[in-house]
Amino acid sequence: MQPHPSRRTALWASGALAAGSLLPAAPTAAALPADGPAAPSAAGEGSGWGQLPRILARIRPPAFRRRTFDITRYGAVGDGTTKNTAAIRAAVDACHRSGGGHVVVPAGRFVTGAIHLRSGVDLHVSEGGILAFSPDPADYLPVVSTRWEGTECFNYSPFVYAHGQRGVGVTGRGILDGQARLGPWESWYRTSGLQGPDQRLLRSMGSQGVPVAERVFGAGHHLRPAMVQFNRCRDVVVSGLTVVDPPMWTIHPVLSSNVTIRDVTVESILYNTDGCDPEACRDVLVKDCRFNTNDDCVAVKSGRDEDGHRVGVPSENVVVQDCDFSGRWGGITVGSEMSGGVRNVFAERCRINPLDFPGHYPVKYPVYVKASKKRGSSIDGVYVREFTGRAVERDVVFVNMNYNGGEGGAHPVSVRNVHLSRTRIDGARAVLNLVGLEGDRLRGVHLSHCDFTGVRGPDSIAFTDDLTFHRVTVNGVEVA
Numbered sequence: 001m002q003p004h005p006s007r008r009t010a011l012w013a014s015g016a017l018a019a020g021s022l023l024p025a026a027p028t029a030a031a032l033p034a035d036g037p038a039a040p041s042a043a044g045e046g047s048g049w050g051q052l053p054r055i056l057a058r059i060r061p062p063a064f065r066r067r068t069f070d071i072t073r074y075g076a077v078g079d080g081t082t083k084n085t086a087a088i089r090a091a092v093d094a095c096h097r098s099g100g101g102h103v104v105v106p107a108g109r110f111v112t113g114a115i116h117l118r119s120g121v122d123l124h125v126s127e128g129g130i131l132a133f134s135p136d137p138a139d140y141l142p143v144v145s146t147r148w149e150g151t152e153c154f155n156y157s158p159f160v161y162a163h164g165q166r167g168v169g170v171t172g173r174g175i176l177d178g179q180a181r182l183g184p185w186e187s188w189y190r191t192s193g194l195q196g197p198d199q200r201l202l203r204s205m206g207s208q209g210v211p212v213a214e215r216v217f218g219a220g221h222h223l224r225p226a227m228v229q230f231n232r233c234r235d236v237v238v239s240g241l242t243v244v245d246p247p248m249w250t251i252h253p254v255l256s257s258n259v260t261i262r263d264v265t266v267e268s269i270l271y272n273t274d275g276c277d278p279e280a281c282r283d284v285l286v287k288d289c290r291f292n293t294n295d296d297c298v299a300v301k302s303g304r305d306e307d308g309h310r311v312g313v314p315s316e317n318v319v320v321q322d323c324d325f326s327g328r329w330g331g332i333t334v335g336s337e338m339s340g341g342v343r344n345v346f347a348e349r350c351r352i353n354p355l356d357f358p359g360h361y362p363v364k365y366p367v368y369v370k371a372s373k374k375r376g377s378s379i380d381g382v383y384v385r386e387f388t389g390r391a392v393e394r395d396v397v398f399v400n401m402n403y404n405g406g407e408g409g410a411h412p413v414s415v416r417n418v419h420l421s422r423t424r425i426d427g428a429r430a431v432l433n434l435v436g437l438e439g440d441r442l443r444g445v446h447l448s449h450c451d452f453t454g455v456r457g458p459d460s461i462a463f464t465d466d467l468t469f470h471r472v473t474v475n476g477v478e479v480a
Helices: 005-014 047-058 086-096 185-189 195-208 305-311 405-409
Strands: 068-070 079-083 101-105 108-112 121-125 129-133 146-149 151-155 158-164 166-171 173-177 226-231 232-238 242-244 250-255 255-260 266-267 280-288 290-293 298-300 314-322 324-327 331-336 341-349 365-370 377-385 386-389 395-400 412-423 424-428 430-433 443-455 459-462 462-475
Touching: 005 298, 047 280, 068 086, 086 101, 086 108, 086 121, 101 280, 121 129, 146 158, 146 412, 151 305, 185 341, 195 305, 232 250, 250 255, 255 412, 266 459, 298 314, 298 341, 314 324, 331 341, 331 377, 365 377, 365 412, 395 412, 395 424, 430 443, 459 462
Parallel strands: 068 101, 079 108, 101 121, 108 129, 121 166, 129 173, 158 226, 166 232, 173 242, 226 250, 232 255, 242 266, 255 280, 266 290, 280 314, 290 324, 298 331, 314 341, 331 365, 341 377, 365 395, 377 412, 386 424, 395 430, 412 443, 424 443, 430 459, 443 462
Antiparallel strands: 146 151
């Protein structure tokens, strides 16, 4: 991508590397030996990796008592038509009162409205079992305390929801079917445009400091709920499931800690259906998952604009390992709702657009960082290594500190310490698209032991300090 002439001038004036710096002019020896990359030094791939063992040692899924509560014992019928909301609620309550255990969904198709989990309860969807969520918005009332696109409010309940609980899970080899295309959710966003006015109203309430208790949406409003949300919870696990057709964000832990999301497959069709959105969370592990999404695959967030600053809780110590990314936008993404700050995001051994997991869309950016002066706050430490992949639609790394043109914001914003190492990607528009700001420069982007082939054009780099390359090749030629 060639920069605009005025921007090209800014690149040289800023002292940053000029656009096209990763398209080398003269061939040199290949940076990666035939038997794979040598182990880089700690400084080369980011010394932040030294924190990873301690973080992983703290993340442990909760243990549940060995008691089972089959929902059919409470009146549930898996015929695909009977609504089982009350029966499932009764099973959850009984499990919780007894001290915890597993609420079991057996084989069959069980239609339900909102499911609210309680401490000590694992909602276990057995192989052959399907929880099919009602397309009627009334089945997600009354409203609950939630965060919608990073702003706190009261809205329709997420389909599976827990608030202020400890030791909760959704597990099993079954399916959570959001049935979103059967409901009005997509029309609210695209066809009728009804979501837009409510979206703007909520953002305005957050920016103006309207008390959260007065930000009541739900009936008569059109903010789509998340599929699975854990709000202010501790010790959370989501494991083994296939989650299809969510109405909006799919798995959304918010203001929670010690969260494990493992061996989950997400298939989303509607717009804004991110795969997993840890928001203002601490100690999160996303491992062995497959994301085929119509938006970002994993997006780390921490609240939006002034309301995110008010809450002021960062996301930190988020680890993503061994996942497959086939999403419309980012693979590992940070932002754009990041006003509470983000620290220490680690992603390793993930595959981009793998041939054996074809998605609806190719990933545009394997590493995507979004910030702006409207959001404000800081992102410090995004560590990525051992990504492999193909057919990237745009750039391998896109760091944009001017997301949505800044939206007229005036908050200081900082992005620093972005590391990419031991990565091989075949096919991309460019390797780097780095958008810093003249007054808030991007600081510390480091690439080491990487090999990029099939790169079609030059990079675009603006207002970036401390940009380094060590044993990086582009189209077979080492970057000088």
